[in-house]
Amino acid sequence: MLRNTKPVWEYVEAHKSKFHNLSDRIWDKPELNYHEVFAATEHSCALASEDFAITQGLAGIPTAIMAEAGSGGPVIAILGEYDALPALSQEAGKAEQRPVVAGGTGHGCGHNLLGSASLLAALAIKEWLARSGLPGRVRYYGCPAEESGSGKSFLVRAGAFDDVDVAISWHPSTFTGVWPPVSLACVEMEFTFHGRAAHAATAPHLGRSALDAVELMNVGVNYMREHMPSSARVHYALVDAGGIAPNVVQPRAVVRHLVRALRLDEMWSLVERVKKIAEGAALMTETTVEIKQLSGEANLVGNAPLEKAMYTNLVQLGGPGFDGVDMKFAKQIQSTLPPDSIASSYGKYGLPVAAEPLSEEIFPLQDSRADSMGSTDVGSVSWVVPTVQCFVASYAVGTPFHSWQLVAQGKSPAAHKGMTLAAKAMAGVAADVISNPALLSEAKDALKEFRDKNAFKNPIGPEAEPPLAMSAQ
Structure with missing residues (x-):
């Protein structure tokens, strides 16, 4: 039951089970960067069944897709991913290391959830647009190869975002919030x-x-x-x-x-x-x-107006709504982790170690935390389009990313609750932008102000080709 009502969230709620199943199917067949044939096909079929206009092989990348619905108005991009990682095969729901295939691939960064929640958000926006009668277009971008392949950077170079007004994304996490946009x-x-x-x-x-x-x-x-x-x-x-x-x-x-x-x-x-x-x-x-x-x-470029809108949606929604069963399994996962790993995870957010293994808290917008030393190809998009992303608790606190423990939680009810909350937050921001021209103008002005002071050179050079065989080497 919705704790707050916003029309676009109702469409997420109506379709969530179907997309939980999509996420689970992607989890069941993990594929490495640029080889996400099954995932891209599943996403394309889901989009086709909802009457999106689909473009396959975007920017010459076989597993990159774009799907659009609506007409006129601003173009809102919802960014999805679906690539997995090598040597992380693991049975779902098991709090002990138990590979499905020895040395096999696994969803150790939660991209099965990421892409499915983004598609769910895109569908909710499509139905909300049709019902509201407002002008606007929603685009779902199925972006391959976030893990080392920089799929979005190649899409940026190809001009795939040139007519986009706002881009929205998310990532599964152990805590929920809109973090300072720091990446390398x-x-x-x-x-x-x-x-x-x-x-x-x-x-x-x-x-x-x-x-x-x-x-x-x-x-x-x-x-x-x-x-x-x-x-x-x-x-x-x-x-x-x-x-x-x-x-x-x-x-x-x-x-x-x-x-x-x-x-x-x-x-x-x-x-x-x-x-x-x-x-x-x-x-x-x-x-x-x-x-x-x-x-x-590229490194991430923040957008304060969109970040405030995303945070407002998260606060209105509240946490994922974990229950006792979720907590029990999360506790079992934590028992496989060194105590300092759990303490470090809390400490990064300035928190004492808590008894609850799953976090319901929505962190303040400008909450300080340790700088991220990772990289994401969302950064390349953020230089050319006003971009915002949130992080949503979907795993036990302390779970290392790119680990078998994270893979083990990828089909859990807690993960499904996290992806549902993320879909609602993204859809809510899109609805805010479409229905509030002032917010869109502020978001564009914020990016222009940054770009006026900072020259952009795409990290993907003109001679580089998508490394389609990279993960096979």
């Missing part, structure tokens, strides 16, 4: 070094080791860490070490580096420095290096 801009690059093979014992002088070049590059980047902003990050992964034979001078080796910084300008500076280090490593080893960009994301 990032670029992921692949460095392929080419050398010359030789017998490592009889003719080492004839060889030029690509693996040596990779190692020297990594050493150079490690020395750079002391001389970059403390909020910046550089990570790496060895993709190809050149083979397993130590008596062969490796003629080819590949390493990936992910460069992150708090602002776009800081990030671009670090990217150029990493490239120079790679070129220096090639020079020292008399090898050559090819540099290929894989992905990239």
Whole structure:
């Protein structure tokens, strides 16, 4: 039963069970970035059954979709995701590590909930528009590859948001609120070094080791860490070490580096420095290096008018409404976590450790918390469209993201309650924007004021192609 009434929320309530089932089906068949064929098909079928006009293969990405309903007025984008993560297979509802498939994929970031709740919100807005008679269009964007693939950044580069007035999103969490918009801009690059093979014992002088070049590059980047902003990050992964034979001078080796910084300008500076280090490593080893960009994301740009509207909707709605059964399972999940993990989760929000393992609280709008050191491709959208997102409690407090414990909770009633609350909050903000031209104007003015002082260069360069085989490597 609704604790407050807002017409658009009633449509969420009417359709929620259908979309809980959609979320569960996506959970049942987790797919890695750019390979979300089942998820994209399921979302497309759900949209088609509700008479949305659907565009498949948006921006040339097979699993990217866009669906629109309504006419005239402002265009409201609801952003959905549905990609999973590797090596996180886990049975649902089990508070012990029990993979469904050893080494298999799992929804360790809750994107099964994210996409389904966003689609539910889009449907509610569509029905509310039809009933209210107001001009306006709602678009659901099925965005692939948030996990390292930067799907939304490619969509931004392709102009998919050029005529959008406002973008709205959410993410499952352990607490509910509209957090300060902090994320790291990032670029992921692949460095392929080419050398010359030789017998490592009889003719080492004839060889030029690509693996040596990779190692020297990594050493150079490690020395750079002391001389970059403390909020910046550089990570790496060895993709190809050149083979397993130590008596062969490796003629080819590949390493990936992910460069992150708090602002776009800081990030671009670090990217150029990493490239120079790679070129220096090639020079020292008399090898050559090819540099290929894989992905990239801008830092988040906040929008105070939309954030206030989102917070107001959350306060009016109240918490997810967890019950005793939800609390019992959440407590079982917490029993698998180190106590300091739970304490740290509360501490990040300035809270004492609470007895209840699920949070019903709506956090104040400007509540302080530890800065996020992650990245999201929602950031790229936020530079070109006024954007807002909320976080909604859907998991036990202390649950690490990208963990089997989070996967285990992905089909729980608590997760369904979280996604329902998120759908109502997003739909409520959309209704506010459509019915209040002043709010839309304020949101646009806020972004313009920021952009007048900050130049935008899409982290996805003109030569980069969506890394459709990235997760398969």
